[in-house]
Amino acid sequence: MTFFSVIGYKNFVNYIPHRHYDGFGLSSKAVLGIKEKYNPSLIITIDCGTVDLEAIKLAKDNKIDVIVTDHHEPKAELPEAVAIVNPKVGNTYPFTGLCGAGVVFKLIQALIARGNFSIPSGVEKWWLDMVGVATIADMVPLRDENRVFALYGLKVLRKTRRPGLQKLLRKQKIDPQYLSEDDIGFTIGPRINAASRMDNPEDAFLLLATKDEDEAEMRVLHLEKLNTERKATVALMTKEAHKRLELLEEVPKVLVFGSPSWRPSLVGLVANKLAEEYNRPAFLWGRDGNGMLKGSCRSGGDVSVVRLMEATPEIFHEFGGHHMSGGFTVKEEEVHFFF
Ligand SMILES: [Mn+2]
Known part of the structure; x- marks a missing residue:
C-alpha cells in the first residue's frame, strides 16, 4: 500500500482474509467475494498462494490474473499464477528464509530498480520498519538478509512516523530510542496479531496505515482490549489441555x-x-x-x-x-x- 501510494498508483484495494470466516491463504471463497465486490483484473497475494492451486485456477477462470508473493513451502504442483515470487520455489534465490513481508520488500526493490518511478532515491528504506516488525514477529531465522531487515528495521522503527506505532509504544511505556527485538516479539507483534485472532484483521492494518492521531489513539485502545481478551482465552485453553494431559x-x-x-x-x-x-x-x-x-x-x-x-x-x-x-x-x- 505504501509503495503504491508513493508512486501515485490509486487503482487498488487491500483485502485481508478474515481468519474465522475465510479459508486458509487464498481461498476460493475469498476469490469469489473479491470478484463480486471489486471485479479486479489482478490479485497480488502476500504471504500466501503457493499451495492455493484451486483458488488461483478459479481466479484464472474468472479472468483475474494472480501474482503470488509468498514464503511457504511449495508442493509438487505449482498454481497457474502469472508469476510466483517465493524464495522457496525454483532454487534461484540465494536465501530462502524471508518472511512474507520480506518477500514483498524484495519485489518492491526489484520494481524500483527496473521501473521508472519519480520517487526520491532510497525512499524504500523508510518502509523497513514494517519489514523489521514482520521479520522479527514471524520468528524467521535472523540470519542473512533477515538480519539486515531486523537491524535496519529496528533503526527505522525507533524513528517511526506512523502515529499508530508511536502511540502503541507510548501506551506500553517503551522509549523508542531503546526499542529492541523483544519489544517487537512480546509487545508490538502480539497486539497487531490480536486483531485477526480475536476480531477483524483490518483493525491492525488501519492502525499501521493511519496518519491521524485521534484514529491511532482509538485503534491502540481497541487492540489493547483485544490483546487482554486473547491472553485470558489462551490461558484457559492451555489449562484445559494440561488437564486432559494429566488424565493420560x-x-x-x-x-x-x-x-x-x-x-x-x-x-x-x-x-x-x-x-x-x-x-x-x-x-x-x-x-x-x-x-x-x-x-x-x-x-x-x-x-x-x-x-x-x-x-x-x-x-x-x-x-x-x-x-x-x-x-x-x-x-x-x-x-x-x-x-
Ligand atoms: Mn507467513
Whole structure:
C-alpha cells in the first residue's frame, strides 16, 4: 500500500482474509467475494498462494490474473499464477528464509530498480520498519538478509512516523530510542496479531496505515482490549489441555487436542506453549465460523510437521506450512481418528 501510494498508483484495494470466516491463504471463497465486490483484473497475494492451486485456477477462470508473493513451502504442483515470487520455489534465490513481508520488500526493490518511478532515491528504506516488525514477529531465522531487515528495521522503527506505532509504544511505556527485538516479539507483534485472532484483521492494518492521531489513539485502545481478551482465552485453553494431559497414563509422542468451542485463530498459541513445554509436536484444533475443524501445529523439536501431515493425508482436508509450524483442516468424520 505504501509503495503504491508513493508512486501515485490509486487503482487498488487491500483485502485481508478474515481468519474465522475465510479459508486458509487464498481461498476460493475469498476469490469469489473479491470478484463480486471489486471485479479486479489482478490479485497480488502476500504471504500466501503457493499451495492455493484451486483458488488461483478459479481466479484464472474468472479472468483475474494472480501474482503470488509468498514464503511457504511449495508442493509438487505449482498454481497457474502469472508469476510466483517465493524464495522457496525454483532454487534461484540465494536465501530462502524471508518472511512474507520480506518477500514483498524484495519485489518492491526489484520494481524500483527496473521501473521508472519519480520517487526520491532510497525512499524504500523508510518502509523497513514494517519489514523489521514482520521479520522479527514471524520468528524467521535472523540470519542473512533477515538480519539486515531486523537491524535496519529496528533503526527505522525507533524513528517511526506512523502515529499508530508511536502511540502503541507510548501506551506500553517503551522509549523508542531503546526499542529492541523483544519489544517487537512480546509487545508490538502480539497486539497487531490480536486483531485477526480475536476480531477483524483490518483493525491492525488501519492502525499501521493511519496518519491521524485521534484514529491511532482509538485503534491502540481497541487492540489493547483485544490483546487482554486473547491472553485470558489462551490461558484457559492451555489449562484445559494440561488437564486432559494429566488424565493420560503417559505423554503421547505427538500431542493432539481440540474442542469445537476453541477458536482456530488461538490454537496456534496454545500449540506453541505445549510443543515447547514437552519438546514434541503439538496439533491443536478448533471450529471456525463456517463450522470447519481447523487447527495449527508446532514441531517442538526437529520433527517436521509438514512431513508428519504428508504421512497421514487421509485425515486432513487441507494442510500446509513450514517444517516448524503449520496449519490444517480436519475432515469432520475423521476427527476421532485424528484425536
Ligand atoms: Mn507467513
